[in-house]
Amino acid sequence: MMYRVFVVGLIAAGLVGACQGGSRSSVPPRPAGLFPVRVDGRVGFIDQSGKMAVQPQWAAAGKEGEGLIPVLSEGRWGYIDHSGKKVIPFSLLEAGQFADGLAPASQLPPDSPQKKAGFIDRSGAFVIAPQYDGARPFSGGLAAVRVGDQWGFVDKSGHRAIPPLYVSVGDFVDDRAPVEVTPGKFGYIDPSGNVVIEPKLLNAQNFASGVAAVQVADQTWGFITPDGSFAIQPGFFWAFGFSQGLAPVRRGAHWGYADNTGKLVVDARYDKAGRFADGRGPVRMNDKWGYVDGSGTLVVQPQFDTGEPFRGGLASVSTAGSYGYIDVNGGWVWQPTQ
DSSP, rough: OOOOOOOOOSSSSOSSSSSSSSGGGSSOOOOOSEEEEEEEEEEEOTTTTTTTEEEEEEEEEOOTTTBBBEEETEEEEEETTTOOOOEEEEEEEOOOOOTBEEEEEEETTOOOOSEEEEEOOOOOOOEEEESEEEOOOOBBBBBBEETTTTTEEETOOEEEEEEEESEEEEEOOOTEEEEEEEEEEEEEEEEOOOOOEEEEESOOOOTTTTTTTOOOOTTEEEEEEEEEEEEEEEEEHHHHOTTTTTTEEEEETTTEOOOOOOEEEEEEEESSEEHHHHHHHHEETTTEEEOTTTTEEEEEEEESEEEEEETTBBBBEEEEEEEEOOOTTTTTEEEEOO
């Protein structure tokens, strides 16, 4: 019997975050609970100890939210709970993460030849009818939706809170969301749609820990507060958001971690660095991934072909095409297999 770790990204069109620079460091941590694995081509879930909690039986799985996990069976998506019980029937074309009691999902409306996205409640009923070309989970009371090529926001009643005016948008955190007004011109709006930080930035990320990483005209990165002032002056070649008091930043050709004053507390000597979680940060050196602690000590030596940020006490890693999970000390919880 062959086992392989299986983590699938959300497949629904338009459900992928914008304004995040494509970094895994922007991905929110998954609560301690279940971790997807593949067994003989089917997806199941282990717990933090590596014990099989939900037997493998699904074709694919999405991101857990509020205790519900989207899973794919015979070409249709539904939801299960942590015990593996089917909670929402398998009738959806696409299914996203629950937040604020609702989840983005796609269906084929009777009057449309193309799938459209709306929002379902925990019973699986559409409370916001499928009508959008894309949708993302709620954050800060609003959810990003796409109409054609433009993004806006709706509230939980389905009211269009902010018209679809933007090339791309992020999520509302601290009553601020990054928006791309025209290609390569980013600013921030409040939940009423008012521009609170002018679109003069080359790139902008969601707020995290009270600040947001932004790129300015000279192409360097710094961190701003919700009023637009700089908490950390631009000077990095790249940066991603704070987590557990540290932010991955690039100085020259190498990456390290900065604290909330902008001081490097983990020297910039790595090829790449990811989001800090569970007291560990993934770093790549000489094409191999390992993990550092908050002092910069390599607690897990670089040895993996890939290394994800920790989530719920475990990190997904791979070597020679095989996947497994390790704990924060680098011990195998789920041995790597193909």
